[in-house]
Amino acid sequence: MLLHTLAQQFHSSHFIMSCRGKPRTAENHDTNLKEVTSTSPGRLRHTAFEETTKKPKKQGQQTQKKSEEKSDGPKTRQGRTTQDQQTQKKSEEKPDGPKTRQGRTTNPFTEKRLDIPANGTKAKTCSTRKTSMETTTGDDTNTKQKPKPETHKDISKTSPKTTTKVKTPKATLLVQFFEDPTNAELHQAAEIKTHTLAAAKPTKAKTRANNATRGRTEAQPDGAEDRTVDCILKKTLNKLKIKTKERSDAARVINDFIKHLIKYLKENTISFKEVGEPLRTGSYYEHLKISNPDEFDIMLPILAERIQIEPFKMNGAFYSVALKREMNPLKKFQQNNILSGFEMLKEFRKEVKTFAKGFSEWTMTSKKTGCPAVTLTTLVETTTISLDIVLCLQVNSHWPTFTDDGLKIEQWLGDKVKQKYKWKPYYLVPKYEGKGTEENEGVLAKDVWRISFSHVEKDIMNNHGSKKTCCEKSGTSCCRKDCLKLLKYLLHLRKEKDSSMSKFCSYHAKTTLLHACCSKSKDSDWKVSNLRGCFEHLLQEFEGHLKNVELYNFFIPSQNLLSDIRQNRCITLANWIKEQRETGFPVFQQDLQDTN
DNA sequence: TCCTCGGCCGAGTCG
DNA sequence: CGACTCGGCCGAGG
Numbered sequence: 370m371l372l373h374t375l376a377q378q379f380h381s382s383h384f385i386m387s388c389r390g391k392p393r394t395a396e397n398h399d400t401n402l403k404e405v406t407s408t409s410p411g412r413l414r415h416t417a418f419e420e421t422t423k424k425p426k427k428q429g430q431q432t433q434k435k436s437e438e439k440s441d442g443p444k445t446r447q448g449r450t451t452q453d454q455q456t457q458k459k460s461e462e463k464p465d466g467p468k469t470r471q472g473r474t475t476n477p478f479t480e481k482r483l484d485i486p487a488n489g490t491k492a493k494t495c496s497t498r499k500t501s502m503e504t505t506t507g508d509d510t511n512t513k514q515k516p517k518p519e520t521h522k523d524i525s526k527t528s529p530k531t532t533t534k535v536k537t538p539k540a541t542l543l544v545q546f547f548e549d550p551t552n553a554e555l556h557q558a559a560e561i562k563t564h565t566l567a568a569a570k571p572t573k574a575k576t577r578a579n580n581a582t583r584g585r586t587e588a589q590p591d592g593a594e595d596r597t598v599d600c601i602l603k604k605t606l607n608k609l610k611i612k613t614k615e616r617s618d619a620a621r622v623i624n625d626f627i628k629h630l631i632k633y634l635k636e637n638t639i640s641f642k643e644v645g646e647p648l649r650t651g652s653y654y655e656h657l658k659i660s661n662p663d664e665f666d667i668m669l670p671i672l673a674e675r676i677q678i679e680p681f682k683m684n685g686a687f688y689s690v691a692l693k694r695e696m697n698p699l700k701k702f703q704q705n706n707i708l709s710g711f712e713m714l715k716e717f718r719k720e721v722k723t724f725a726k727g728f729s730e731w732t733m734t735s736k737k738t739g740c741p742a743v744t745l746t747t748l749v750e751t752t753t754i755s756l757d758i759v760l761c762l763q764v765n766s767h768w769p770t771f772t773d774d775g776l777k778i779e780q781w782l783g784d785k786v787k788q789k790y791k792w793k794p795y796y797l798v799p800k801y802e803g804k805g806t807e808e809n810e811g812v813l814a815k816d817v818w819r820i821s822f823s824h825v826e827k828d829i830m831n832n833h834g835s836k837k838t839c840c841e842k843s844g845t846s847c848c849r850k851d852c853l854k855l856l857k858y859l860l861h862l863r864k865e866k867d868s869s870m871s872k873f874c875s876y877h878a879k880t881t882l883l884h885a886c887c888s889k890s891k892d893s894d895w896k897v898s899n900l901r902g903c904f905e906h907l908l909q910e911f912e913g914h915l916k917n918v919e920l921y922n923f924f925i926p927s928q929n930l931l932s933d934i935r936q937n938r939c940i941t942l943a944n945w946i947k948e949q950r951e952t953g954f955p956v957f958q959q960d961l962q963d964t965n
Numbered sequence: 966t967c968c969t970c971g972g973c974c975g976a977g978t979c980g
Numbered sequence: 981c982g983a984c985t986c987g988g989c990c991g992a993g994g
Binding site: 967968969970971972973974975976977978979980 | 983984985986987988989990993
């Protein structure tokens with residue numbers, strides 16, 4: 370969700386920043402800037418602009434996209450450069466095998482990524498999802514496999530255990546879980562110890578605690594417990610997978626709606642007719658959506674040229690926008706020289722509403738204060754899916770100075786990848802906090818924009834390996850995404866039962882993972898065989914953020930994402946997560962039982 | 966192993 | 981010539 374990116378409030382500043390203050394190019398005139406092919410990465414892009422008279426539409430964006438690719442070197446897919454790739458492809462791609470994604474074959478950014486040697490603490494090779502059949506570790510995400518002793522060894526090494534402390538219903542839940550005849554897969558997984566568990570009897574929740582001690586101490590040696598927790602995590606992950614049919618149905622409906630909406634905006638509106646290619650962001654498009662494909666985030670960008678931005682508050686997340694160009698089509702949304710996010714969103718919402726009248730199966734939800742999205746819902750089969758359409762400004766300029774100390778991915782993804790991201794545009798969404806009446810230097814809060822790097826987040830999530838082959842067919846799989854899914858789900862389960870936790874959101878989880886990936890930057894730190902250890906490490910990181918009430922925006926280190934959440938709530942959540950971690954995730958066990 | 970979706974590209978078409 | 985559409989290909993995931 371984009372909406373979850375909670376904006377936090379800090380103190381005001383008068384720091385004036387022009388988005389052209391650090392121009393990428395000296396050729397920023399009153400015409401659109403279009404990049405043309407450059408054969409060199411990074412800074413050569415400075416000189417790779419070409420003036421065009423008018424066409425900020427699709428073409429412009431496509432051109433930009435292309436040039437970004439090309440500026441990375443001949444890295445286009447399969448190194449396609451000319452017309453005969455079609456035939457070349459067949460012969461070339463096979464040997465390229467694992468390196469072909471996004472033309473990584475020759476991508477100077479990725480090729481020169483830092484492949485830092487492993488710490489040497491984990492000697493075991495990590496099996497891959499796709500090639501697990503060939504390996505002996507049996508660490509496929511497929512839960513049908515029996516946990517192997519190796520796995521256990523690995524886990525026990527890296528996860529601080531509490532196996533000797535007996536104090537929760539965990540063991541009983543485990544026992545019940547394996548007792549359930551419907552848990553066929555787990556039966557297989559737990560075959561090794563079923564005889565010791567057979568005596569336990571499924572009962573109601575209340576009696577579980579009573580049985581816990583016995584189940585734990587008598588029936589389960591530590592190793593068995595480790596494997597069991599592993600199974601629970603894998604089983605939970607399996608449960609979170611999106612069904613192909615649901616995905617297919619939802620994608621069809623969403624894409625159809627968006628396609629027609631864009632057509633409508635181009636043909637029937639003045640203010641939004643130059644809307645660019647939709648940016649599909651958020652968890653669904655990052656392959657991080659869990660359970661159901663029921664939330665879609667799509668940003669519709671409008672190229673904002675010749676603008677000047679000024680921080681609205683001290684945390685660097687919010688900005689006011691002024692148009693420098695007289696003839697700007699967005700001029701009508703200016704008030705007191707400030708481009709009003711509120712006014713622009715209001716008109717956008719009106720247009721979407723008009724359009725949606727022709728789609729009777731779609732319902733527009735009421736406006737939420739400060740929310741940048743126009744949200745529509747529809748029913749697909751039996752599931753209600755919601756579509757957040759976020760109007761945004763695309764700014765092809767240097768990122769604001771507040772981001773200078775963010776995105777610390779050098780050790781993880783490499784300097785060049787970081788540079789590549791820094792050359793991408795950034796986006797501004799009409800989002801504010803509070804009632805919008807707060808004033809700062811003559812600017813009303815409701816007129817401000819919040820900066821967004823959803824496009825980079827998505828790219829990182831889909832290219833998350835320190836090694837370029839991470840999670841590719843012939844490479845080694847990691848469990849970064851699985852850990853994040855589990856954390857998101859853990860949070861979800863808690864929020865479901867406790868409304869006081871509503872301010873916590875999946876963006877907190879995602880940000881925690883990003884930070885964790887920077888501190889544990891090697892792919893070998895995230896072996897799929899060590900899912901439990903990695904997940905528990907991620908939880909510990911999250912607990913630390915919560916206890917300190919400090920979780921900084923990955924891109925804007927001055928923004929604390931927890932700053933407007935009460936400390937005691939953070940502590941409460943941290944303690945709960947710690948307990949879950951130390952007792953084998955009873956909430957997951959219960960959830961799996963409820964499913965069966 | 967095969968399928969679907971999303972992303973990306975070049976070729977083709979239209980005005 | 982630019983704007984736009986279409987179809988092919990690939991990787992990720994199921």
